[in-house]
Amino acid sequence: MSIISLRNAGVSVAVDGFPDPKVLLQDISLELTEERIGVIGANGSGKSTLLRLLNGLVAPTEGTVTVNGADTVRNVRAVRQQVGFVFTDPLSQLVMPTGREDVELSLRRSVRHGKERREQAAAALDRFGLLPLADQSIYELSGGERQLLALASVLAVEPGVLVLDEPSTLLDLRNRELLRRTLAGLSQQIIMSTHDLELALDMDRVLVVESGQIAYDGGAAAAVEHYRSLSARSLSGGDFR
Amino acid sequence: MRGHGFLLANYVPGTSLIHRMPLWLKFLLVLACGMASFLIVDWRLAAAALGVLCGLFLLSGAGPVRLFRAVRPLLPILLVIGAFQWWQLGGPVAARIVLNILLCVVAASLLTATTPLHRLLDGVVSLARPFRRFGADPERFALTIAIMLRSIPFIAGAFSDVRDSARARGLERNPRALVLPVFITTVAYARHTGEALAARGLGEPED
Numbered sequence: 001m002s003i004i005s006l007r008n009a010g011v012s013v014a015v016d017g018f019p020d021p022k023v024l025l026q027d028i029s030l031e032l033t034e035e036r037i038g039v040i041g042a043n044g045s046g047k048s049t050l051l052r053l054l055n056g057l058v059a060p061t062e063g064t065v066t067v068n069g070a071d072t073v074r075n076v077r078a079v080r081q082q083v084g085f086v087f088t089d090p091l092s093q094l095v096m097p098t099g100r101e102d103v104e105l106s107l108r109r110s111v112r113h114g115k116e117r118r119e120q121a122a123a124a125l126d127r128f129g130l131l132p133l134a135d136q137s138i139y140e141l142s143g144g145e146r147q148l149l150a151l152a153s154v155l156a157v158e159p160g161v162l163v164l165d166e167p168s169t170l171l172d173l174r175n176r177e178l179l180r181r182t183l184a185g186l187s188q189q190i191i192m193s194t195h196d197l198e199l200a201l202d203m204d205r206v207l208v209v210e211s212g213q214i215a216y217d218g219g220a221a222a223a224v225e226h227y228r229s230l231s232a233r234s235l236s237g238g239d240f241r
Numbered sequence: 242m243r244g245h246g247f248l249l250a251n252y253v254p255g256t257s258l259i260h261r262m263p264l265w266l267k268f269l270l271v272l273a274c275g276m277a278s279f280l281i282v283d284w285r286l287a288a289a290a291l292g293v294l295c296g297l298f299l300l301s302g303a304g305p306v307r308l309f310r311a312v313r314p315l316l317p318i319l320l321v322i323g324a325f326q327w328w329q330l331g332g333p334v335a336a337r338i339v340l341n342i343l344l345c346v347v348a349a350s351l352l353t354a355t356t357p358l359h360r361l362l363d364g365v366v367s368l369a370r371p372f373r374r375f376g377a378d379p380e381r382f383a384l385t386i387a388i389m390l391r392s393i394p395f396i397a398g399a400f401s402d403v404r405d406s407a408r409a410r411g412l413e414r415n416p417r418a419l420v421l422p423v424f425i426t427t428v429a430y431a432r433h434t435g436e437a438l439a440a441r442g443l444g445e446p447e448d
Contacts, residue, residue: 055440077442085440092433093440097251097391101358105387106441108380114363137251154441 002082002160002189004032004054008063011049011212021061024049025212028063032191038203038220039193040227042234046212047193051165054191055085067161084159084188088166090146091138099125099141099149100134106156124156125149128182144175148182155188164192168199197224251307253354259301260355264364267352274348278341284333287340294347303354311350312343314397319343362387384443388434399426 009028012021025046032054039047052058053065056076064071070078087093096102103121111117125131128148133141141149147167154162164183168176180199183190192199200206206223208216208230216226254260259267274294281287298308319339326335353361362383369379403422404413412418 057436057440080440080442087433087437087440089433092430093437095391095434095437095443096387097358101387104359105384105443108362108383109442114359118359135254157441 001033001035002068004030004068004161004191005066006030006032006053006060006063007065009053009060009065010062011046011053011058012061023212025053025060028214030207030214030217032189032205034204035189036203036205037189037191038200038206038223039191039209040195040197040200040206040223041193041209041215042231045209047209048165049212050207050209051085051163051191051193054161054163055083056080057085081157082159083161083163084154084157086147086150086154086162086164086167088169090143090150090170093150094138094146094153097137098135099130099138099152102138102149102153103156106153110157121156124152127155128152142175143170143172144178147171147175147179151179151182155186160188162186162188162190164190166193166195168194168196197227200224251353252357253301253303253307255302255355257301257355259297259351262355264356264360267356268364268368271345271348271352274344278345281337281341284336284340287337287344291340291344291347294344294351298347298351298354301351301355303351307354308347308350311354312346315342315346358387358390384438388438392430392434395430396423396427399423399430402426 006028009025010023011025012023015022028050039050041047049058053060053072054067056065056072056079059073064073066072067079067082070082072079094102096105100121103124104117107117107120111120122131122134125134128151130145130149130152133145133149138146138149147170151167168179171179176196176199180202183192184202192203194200201220201224203220205218206216206220207214208223208227210230215230216223274290277290278287281290295308299305319342322342323335323339326338356364365383365386366379369377369382372382373379400419400423403419403426406422407413407415407418410418
């Protein structure tokens with residue numbers, strides 16, 4: 001299992017017209033070693049920024065983030081080889097016109113030989129039952145099929161860690177269940193943000209993010225309960241942000 | 242988005258002679274057609290060359306629908322160019338210019354309709370390899386072409402979506418209501434694509 005360490009990590013961005021930078025994440029120190037880690041929290045709480053730190057998509061403005069010792073700023077290439085990232089909207093992620101081509105694109109750096117690359121791409125698609133759809137336009141696929149394809153594209157290069165940013169948000173009930181089962185069968189360490197609290201309950205550890213800080217870190221059931229009470233409190237306090 | 246469904250340069254599987262032709266020969270054919278468009282000065286010759294190329298396209302089994310789809314987006318532009326040239330330089334010159342443009346488009350479509358994208362990208366990588374000594378990364382060339390092929394239909398789709406929403410609000414005659422949202426959508430799309438590539442470690446300099 002990979003070890004992801006955040007030491008006093010913070011992210012802030014300059015905003016036009018405001019003298020002080022806007023703080024997105026503040027003083028996060030974590031050691032992520034569990035197999036299944038969930039990240040829950042309200043919209044705009046900093047979940048996505050936290051996940052993006054892990055793959056080097058966002059660089060910490062304070063502190064450090066390392067994956068198995070590799071710094072996400074100084075050694076971003078090594079980090080991205082170890083950490084695959086799945087976005088909320090698969091159409092933002094799929095770069096090529098068809099599934100087969102997209103998986104092959106993922107493999108272009110690691111597998112130089114064309115024939116071998118094609119075989120590996122076919123195997124990656126087959127693993128998710130997507131081989132019959134391999135040559136269809138990505139626009140002709142259903143939302144669930146696209147999300148599975150995005151997953152296949154990322155997993156084709158066999159990263160040790162899979163980070164998913166709200167992967168079930170755009171899916172219907174059936175496809176959510178399909179995604180849930182697929183994720184359960186993966187050997188990778190999974191770190192996933194979600195609004196689906198049922199999915200969060202499947203996790204070994206859940207982080208609750210609130211206003212750029214970790215409001216709770218612990219077991220899934222207790223974390224979900226904490227999040228529910230936080231949401232209830234903000235509603236009763238008239239805070240509808 | 243409705244308009245995003247079409248693909249630019251989509252491959253039509255087959256086993257025709259043209260499908261089996263080596264990639265370098267197809268590249269050469271496209272290059273020759275590009276050159277011919279400068280060299281052909283008689284519209285009848287341009288028409289004959291286009292006829293031969295269309296014949297080859299149909300022989301490949303890609304079909305007349307794929308051929309028409311390749312040419313259709315250009316038709317309004319060709320109409321404007323043809324009319325302008327007719328007015329300025331007369332009928333034969335206008336016909337030659339329009340036919341020569343079509344010749345290039347059909348040649349490029351013949352290449353993409355009979356060559357899977359991965360082979361096309363491998364070919365681009367091979368062609369760009371000599372530039373490595375000048376610091377160029379051949380994989381980046383291929384990636385750029387792949388992204389271009391994916392992005393043009395997206396932008397066309399974004400335009401059709403924005404036009405529909407402008408029409409629904411009665412703003413179809415307002416150019417700002419059409420151009421600005423397409424511009425913003427396109428910039429957002431470019432950002433998302435960049436992030437998606439970065440997340441997969443693509444487009445970074447080679448070791």
